[in-house]
Each structure stands twice: as C-alpha cells, then as structure tokens.
Amino acid sequence: MKRRDFLMSSGAAAVGLVAAQNGLMAAHPPAQDLVIQKAAYRFRDSVTQGLVSLSADAPPPVLRGRVGQPMRLAVTNQTPDYTAMHWHGLRIPNAMDGVPYLTQLPIAPDETFLYEFTPPDAGTYWYHPHCMTMAQMAHGLTGVMVIEERGDSGFDSEEVLNLRDFRLADDGGFLPYYTARGAARGGTHGNVLTANWQQEPVYDHVAGSLVRLRIANTDTTRIYRLHLEDAEARIIAWDGHPVRQALDLPSPKAPLFVGPGQRVDFAVRMPDGEGRDVPIIAELPGRETQIMARLRSVGASLKRHLNDLPPLPENPVTRPDLEKAEMHEFVFGWTPEGGAPDDGLCGSLGYSFWSINRTPWMGDAATGSGPLAVLERGKSYVLRLRNESPNLHPIHLHGLVFLPIRSNRRALPALLTDTALLLKGEVIDIALVADNPGDWAFHCHVIEHQKTGLAGYIRVT
Ligand code: C2O
Ligand code: CU
Ligand code: CU
Numbered sequence: 001m002k003r004r005d006f007l008m009s010s011g012a013a014a015v016g017l018v019a020a021q022n023g024l025m026a027a028h029p030p031a032q033d034l035v036i037q038k039a040a041y042r043f044r045d046s047v048t049q050g051l052v053s054l055s056a057d058a059p060p061p062v063l064r065g066r067v068g069q070p071m072r073l074a075v076t077n078q079t080p081d082y083t084a085m086h087w088h089g090l091r092i093p094n095a096m097d098g099v100p101y102l103t104q105l106p107i108a109p110d111e112t113f114l115y116e117f118t119p120p121d122a123g124t125y126w127y128h129p130h131c132m133t134m135a136q137m138a139h140g141l142t143g144v145m146v147i148e149e150r151g152d153s154g155f156d157s158e159e160v161l162n163l164r165d166f167r168l169a170d171d172g173g174f175l176p177y178y179t180a181r182g183a184a185r186g187g188t189h190g191n192v193l194t195a196n197w198q199q200e201p202v203y204d205h206v207a208g209s210l211v212r213l214r215i216a217n218t219d220t221t222r223i224y225r226l227h228l229e230d231a232e233a234r235i236i237a238w239d240g241h242p243v244r245q246a247l248d249l250p251s252p253k254a255p256l257f258v259g260p261g262q263r264v265d266f267a268v269r270m271p272d273g274e275g276r277d278v279p280i281i282a283e284l285p286g287r288e289t290q291i292m293a294r295l296r297s298v299g300a301s302l303k304r305h306l307n308d309l310p311p312l313p314e315n316p317v318t319r320p321d322l323e324k325a326e327m328h329e330f331v332f333g334w335t336p337e338g339g340a341p342d343d344g345l346c347g348s349l350g351y352s353f354w355s356i357n358r359t360p361w362m363g364d365a366a367t368g369s370g371p372l373a374v375l376e377r378g379k380s381y382v383l384r385l386r387n388e389s390p391n392l393h394p395i396h397l398h399g400l401v402f403l404p405i406r407s408n409r410r411a412l413p414a415l416l417t418d419t420a421l422l423l424k425g426e427v428i429d430i431a432l433v434a435d436n437p438g439d440w441a442f443h444c445h446v447i448e449h450q451k452t453g454l455a456g457y458i459r460v461t
Contacts, residue, residue, distance in 0.1 A: 217263070391424070400433075
C-alpha cells in the first residue's frame with residue numbers, strides 16, 4: 001500500500017480517536033478560530049503586501065494555554081495553497097502534530113482542521129506551518145505559544161518577543177525568500193530584523209518590577225546571538241523547560257546563540273528610575289550590533305528582587321537511563337546536487353543539497369521512505385548527531401524532549417530541549433526516553449536545509 005493511501009485512512013481514524021479521548025477527559029472548551037489568510041503590514045515606509053498571517057493587518061498573535069488544560073484550535077485555510085499547522089515543542093499526540101502526510105493530510109484551501117490537545121508542559125513554545133513551510137513562514141506565519149504554569153509564577157508582568165527577519169526591497173515588496181546559494185550554505189538571511197514585526201519596539205514596565213521576558217527565534221534562517229545590556233536578569237527557561245542551574249548571563253563577547261526554533265526566558269528586574277531601559281541586543285557577525293527591542297522603566301520603583309521569584313515548577317519529563325540507552329547515529333551533511341524533493345502538495349524549493357545518513361530526504365510525500373530509526377516506546381536512547389558540514393544546523397525533533405549530554409567542541413549545559421544547535425563539525429550526543437508513540441519529524445530548522453534534503457522522521461512504537 002502506498003504511504004499516502006495508508007495515511008488517508010489511518011490518519012482520519014486517529015484524529016477521531018484523539019478527539020473522542022480529549023472530549024472525555026475534560027469539558028470541551030470552545031474552539032479558537034485561527035484563519036490563515038493574506039495580510040498587509042507597514043514594516044518601514046511602505047506597506048508590504050503578500051504576507052501570510054492570522055489576520056489581515058497584524059502579526060500572528062501570541063496563543064495562550066495552560067498546562068493540563070485542553071486546547072481546541074480550529075485552523076482554517078484561506079490561502080490558495082495547501083497548509084498544515086505544527087505546534088513546535090509541545091509533546092502532544094502524533095495525530096495533532098501537523099506534519100503533512102506523516103500525521104495528517106495537508107489542509108486544502110477553504111478547509112478547516114481541528115487541532116485538539118492538552119499541553120503536558122508549561123513554557124514558551126511556538127507555531128508555524130509544516131506545509132508550504134518556506135513560503136508561508138518567510139511571509140510571516142510564525143507565532144509564539146505560551147503555556148502557563150498551573151499557579152502564579154510571581155512576575156509583575158510579561159513581554160513576549162517573536163524575533164524574525166523579513167527580506168524586503170526598498171519599496172516594501174518581498175525579495176526572493178530563498179536562494180539556491182543560501183540553501184546550499186548557511187541559508188538566506190532577511191534584511192529587516194524585527195521583534196513582533198516591529199523594529200526596535202519599546203515596551204514599558206514598572207521600574208523595579210519583575211518581568212518575564214520570553215524570546216522565541218521563529219526565523220527561517222538566522223541564529224540570533226543575543227545579550228541584554230546592563231540588565232539585572234537571570235535565564236529561567238530554555239526551549240520551554242525551566243532552568244534550575246545558574247547560567248552565566250550572555251555578554252557582547254559571549255552572546256547566547258538562539259537558533260531558529262529555539263526559545264529563552266529571562267527574569268528581568270527592571271532598573272529603578274523612570275526612562276531607564278534594558279536593550280535586547282543581537283550581535284551580527286561582521287556588522288554593527290542591532291537592538292531588537294527595549295524594556296523601559298516607568299513610574300515609581302516596586303523595589304522587587306530577583307530572589308523574590310519562586311523557581312518555576314518542573315515539567316513532567318522522564319529522565320533517560322544512560323546505562324541502558326541504545327545508541328543511534330545520524331550524520332548531517334551535503335549531498336550531490338540532485339533533483340527536487342517531491343513534497344506532494346506542500347511546495348518544493350527545486351533542489352536537494354543536504355542529507356541525513358547520506359540520503360537526501362525526498363519529501364514527506366515520497367513513497368518508500370521509511371523512518372530514520374525505530375525506537376521502542378518507554379526505552380532510553382542516545383542519539384549521536386554528527387555535523388559533517390561547516391554550516392550550523394538547529395536539529396529539531398518533534399513530540400519528544402531530549403537532553404544534550406556531550407559535545408566534541410564545548411561544555412554543554414544539560415538543558416532539556418527539542419532543538420539542538422550543531423556548530424561547525426560538532427558532534428552532540430542527546431539522550432531521551434521514547435515515551436510518545438508516533439512518527440516524529442526530525443529535521444534542520446533552517447527551512448532551506450529542511451526543504452532541500454535535511455529532514456526525516458523517527459518512529460516511536
Ligand atoms: Cu518547528 Cu518540524 O518544526
Ligand atoms: Cu516541531
Ligand atoms: Cu541545517
């Protein structure tokens with residue numbers, strides 16, 4: 001049986017089953033309608049047309065849920081292309097993961113797909129399409145998803161920064177959003193760097209208050225090298241999950257690398273004194289630094305202290321048993337330039353340049369492409385991620401959370417994550433418990449790499 005035919009029948013049945021289970025578990029919350037549509041927006045002097053968002057004139061909103069509370073998101077496609085929505089970092093049932101042909105069929109124009117799930121983990125996550133991925137993400141369709149903890153986490157306020165580039169001409173129109181040259185190397189970078197689609201926005205918070213600053217890199221390509229200037233701050237979460245160990249604050253010389261798909265949460269204690277600000281700065285290799293946004297103090301000081309904050313509650317992630325873990329190796333590298341991956345209705349960039357274990361992934365829709373590895377449910381594994389190229393790759397695994405345990409290039413803090421940024425020539429071992437059954441996409445989050453061969457999937461039985 002062809003993979004696509006198989007999914008037509010089994011995928012539909014699985015969706016019904018998950019919906020039924022969710023329905024039994026808790027009262028049905030009303031579905032939130034998310035309508036993917038064309039948008040226009042003024043980034044600089046002129047209006048940019050041809051964006052893709054969830055409203056006609058604004059960035060995709062921050063979606064909010066609470067850990068353990070069911071969410072129902074009805075995604076309607078009002079574009080002329082196919083789509084599918086993925087909830088990056090959420091450990092939810094496979095049928096709700098939004099990967100075309102692997103977990104569902106693409107959503108056709110004028111069709112609606114109801115995503116229903118209960119987030120098991122609190123933290124900063126995000127959402128983006130997984131069909132026409134490059135086209136729709138480059139044109140704006142990337143949003144942040146905040147899953148709140150059960151109780152009060154002690155902050156006075158919160159700021160969410162959705163960092164991403166756009167590639168715009170002077171007249172506001174789009175430049176080509178990918179290039180063969182970029183796809184074969186580090187990716188094509190945008191030229192207008194934004195936070196929440198704005199350049200250097202300023203956000204007011206009460207002086208001396210405690211702000212939870214959630215930063216998500218939703219760009220298709222750029223690795224943001226970040227630091228906060230003159231801030232009294234602490235890193236409290238990484239890729240969604242609480243950080244318990246004390247990490248050095250990033251500095252201009254040692255900025256924090258936040259790759260595409262990655263998130264970092266800071267606790268920031270606002271400066272005392274009206275008008276003082278905390279700039280969030282990106283180092284741009286070979287260029288001047290760029291202020292991404294500022295937090296500005298207003299009013300009389302609340303005189304709070306970072307130590308007032310209780311630690312964030314742990315998420316229920318099972319720790320791998322390294323003694324018993326079986327190892328699988330994955331080699332990420334180039335491939336001789338070949339034909340276009342066949343991505344069914346989900347768009348192709350027209351080339352293959354990249355490979356996993358020397359095979360370029362020929363697209364989600366390709367028949368006969370099996371899983372890269374089959375993991376037995378409940379067992380611990382070590383996955384060795386080997387970068388054979390000089391380019392950086394943020395390697396992302398859906399549906400599971402993992403722990404980096406060693407690198408051949410640096411001391412890596414053991415922080416739970418869903419995306420490991422591989423440096424040039426780096427080999428990172430990650431450990432996980434295969435506790436969520438399904439076919440989980442496994443790919444580079446530089447979308448031009450993902451769409452030209454550096455993608456596959458791992459099966460958990
Ligand atoms: Cu952000 Cu395949 O995911
Ligand atoms: Cu994902
Ligand atoms: Cu890559």
